[in-house]
Amino acid sequence: MFNDIGPLELVTLIVLAVLIFGPEKxxxxxxxxxxxxxxxxxxxxxxxxxxxxxxxxxxxDFEFEDLNPKTFIRKQLDNDDLGLKEIxxxxxxxxxxxxxxxxxxxxxxxxxxxxxxxxGRVDMTKKPEKPAADDRPPFDMDAT
Numbered sequence: 001m002f003n004d005i006g007p008l009e010l011v012t013l014i015v016l017a018v019l020i021f022g023p024e025k026x027x028x029x030x031x032x033x034x035x036x037x038x039x040x041x042x043x044x045x046x047x048x049x050x051x052x053x054x055x056x057x058x059x060x061d062f063e064f065e066d067l068n069p070k071t072f073i074r075k076q077l078d079n080d081d082l083g084l085k086e087i088x089x090x091x092x093x094x095x096x097x098x099x100x101x102x103x104x105x106x107x108x109x110x111x112x113x114x115x116x117x118x119x120g121r122v123d124m125t126k127k128p129e130k131p132a133a134d135d136r137p138p139f140d141m142d143a144t
Contacts, residue, residue: 005013021029048064055062066072 017026017029052059052062066075
């Protein structure tokens with residue numbers, strides 16, 4: 001419940017509690033707080049049991065923690081029926097990013113040079129094609 005509270009925060013809370021309630025009333029306040037937390041937990045557990053009984057035997061494997069979207073997605077992605085583990089393991093993000101970086105910087109990732117341009121690099125500039133001397137430009141009857 002309080003996993004992210006560090007030692008300094010805990011000491012600060014204790015000092016504040018002693019200052020606010022005083023050393024005489026502090027044990028009684030702690031007992032009241034723990035009793036209240038225990039009652040809330042018992043109420044929550046009984047509500048969960050009532051819901052499970054009302055849902056019936058079809059939902060005997062139902063877990064309330066699955067209602068948390070993170071937990072639900074993590075559980076579904078870890079399911080072997082979908083084959084996502086093989087896809088995830090077959091995808092090497094570092095290799096893919098290196099290939100994209102090399103392509104952006106114009107470095108050749110293939111050891112064999114490409115015949116598209118001199119030096120094995122692909123020419124990405126758009127150059128207009130020059131028509132042959134006897135070719136006429138296309139004529140569109142609807143454009144005139």
